[in-house]
Structures are given as structure tokens and as C-alpha cells.
Amino acid sequence: METIVLGIGETLVRDDRHWASWANWLGVPAHTLSALVGAAVAQGRDATDALRVLRPDMDVDEAYLARAAAGRGEHLDESDLYPDVRPALAELRAAGVRVVVAGNGTVRAGELLRALDLPADLVVTSAEWGVRKPDPAFFARVVEVAEAEPSATLYVGDHPADDLFPAAAAGLRTAHLRRGAYGHWWAEHPDVVGAADFRVNALTELVGVVGAEEGPHPEGMSGAVGGGRPARVSYLRGL
Numbered sequence: 616m617e618t619i620v621l622g623i624g625e626t627l628v629r630d631d632r633h634w635a636s637w638a639n640w641l642g643v644p645a646h647t648l649s650a651l652v653g654a655a656v657a658q659g660r661d662a663t664d665a666l667r668v669l670r671p672d673m674d675v676d677e678a679y680l681a682r683a684a685a686g687r688g689e690h691l692d693e694s695d696l697y698p699d700v701r702p703a704l705a706e707l708r709a710a711g712v713r714v715v716v717a718g719n720g721t722v723r724a725g726e727l728l729r730a731l732d733l734p735a736d737l738v739v740t741s742a743e744w745g746v747r748k749p750d751p752a753f754f755a756r757v758v759e760v761a762e763a764e765p766s767a768t769l770y771v772g773d774h775p776a777d778d779l780f781p782a783a784a785a786g787l788r789t790a791h792l793r794r795g796a797y798g799h800w801w802a803e804h805p806d807v808v809g810a811a812d813f814r815v816n817a818l819t820e821l822v823g824v825v826g827a828e829e830g831p832h833p834e835g836m837s838g839a840v841g842g843g844r845p846a847r848v849s850y851l852r853g854l
Contacts (some may be wrong), residue, residue: 622718691727768788772791791811
């Protein structure tokens with residue numbers, strides 16, 4: 616593997632601050648919003664549908680701008696990173712792997728992530744590219760910035776519909792990360808198991824993926840099973 620590309624939310628960054636800030640803005644207990652997010656995940660829906668349950672007429676993008684104007688916009692610091700992020704990315708670079716962070720996020724999120732000075736060769740968000748996952752155009756950009764053939768590029772993410780299936784459709788290798796609500800809830804679904812080249816429980820397992828295409832998979836990882844790579848799960852976000 617020459618390049619490893621990682622998503623952002625619930626791959627590198629914990630989402631608890633994100634949802635807690637929305638709960639505070641809407642004036643509801645954080646637990647209420649968390650429960651609604653969990654329900655959306657279990658139904659294969661977009662997590663932001665939880666906000667629309669609480670405020671059916673709310674325009675999420677407009678609300679985001681209103682929060683920022685009120686001085687309650689996005690915040691990101693070292694405490695928002697999962698503890699395995701820095702050691703895993705550092706190990707990958709030390710192994711000679713190009714490390715790219717590319718996921719859904721605002722322009723502000725990109726600025727905040729780059730300010731953390733992660734051990735990565737490139738950090739970019741969907742807003743900076745003008746296209747969001749799971750749009751195939753996003754993964755076409757991933758192929759461009761990987762500076763490696765798709766077969767030598769691994770995309771790592773927790774979300775089957777946003778990460779795993781479209782990355783596989785773009786010809787990239789895939790690693791499903793069992794992390795966050797989507798990562799845990801859908802981890803054992805047959806389509807997820809069949810579509811993932813690797814399944815990992817922590818980012819520190821990724822260094823073992825490098826060069827692991829041949830022979831048995833290292834302990835803690837499992838390779839894809841089945842003959843095909845399904846492009847979608849019918850009840851994940853209506854796909």
C-alpha cells in the first residue's frame with residue numbers, strides 16, 4: 616500500500632462535541648439528541664435527520680451559519696482527536712506511506728484540522744473541494760491527490776454508505792473502521808463484511824495493512840470475504 620486516505624468524523628475526530636454543541640443550540644438535553652442520532656443510524660439514515668426531528672422546518676446549513684454568527688461555531692482541539700490518531704499516522708509515514716486526510720467537513724473544519732499539525736501529507740475537507748461524500752466526484756479527487764494507483768490506495772472510514780461503498784466503486788482498497796455509531800452498528804452486516812478489504816478496530820492496526828495483500832492477515836484484522844464487492848446496502852440512507 617502506497618497511500619492511505621482517512622475520513623474525518625468518527626475516524627480521526629470524536630463527534631461528541633459536535634452533537635453536544637447542537638443540543639445546546641437547540642436547547643435540548645445532549646442525551647436526547649444522542650438518542651435520536653442513534654435511531655437515525657440504526658435506520659440507515661443521515662445522522663443530521665436527528666436535528667430535523669427536533670426542528671422539522673430547520674435548514675441545517677442556515678442554522679450552522681447562525682451558530683457561527685453568534686460565536687458558537689465549530690471548535691476543534693487535541694482533545695477531539697481519538698488517542699490512536701497521532702501514533703498511527705506517525706507510524707504510517709515512518710513506514711513510507713503517503714498519508715492523506717480527506718472527508719466531509721466545512722472550510723472551517725479544514726482550517727482547524729491543519730492547525731493541529733497532524734502527521735499527514737495533505738488535510739482537506741469536502742467543502743474545500745466543493746463536493747461531499749458519497750459523491751463519486753469526491754472519490755475522483757481522492758484518486759488524484761493519492762499520487763498512487765487506486766489499487767495501491769486504501770480509504771479508511773467508519774461509514775458504509777459514505778466511505779466504504781463509494782471508495783470501493785472508485786477502485787480504491789477499503790478498510791472499515793469499527794468506530795462511532797455507524798462503524799459499530801453496521802460492522803457485521805454481510806454487505807459491509809463483503810465490501811471491506813480490511814476491517815480494523817483501531818487506526819494503529821493500519822501499519823499492519825501495508826504490504827498485507829499477500830498471505831494471512833495480521834492478528835486483529837480480517838480481509839474481505841465473498842467473491843464480490845457490493846456497491847450499496849439497500850436500507851442504508853435509501854440507497
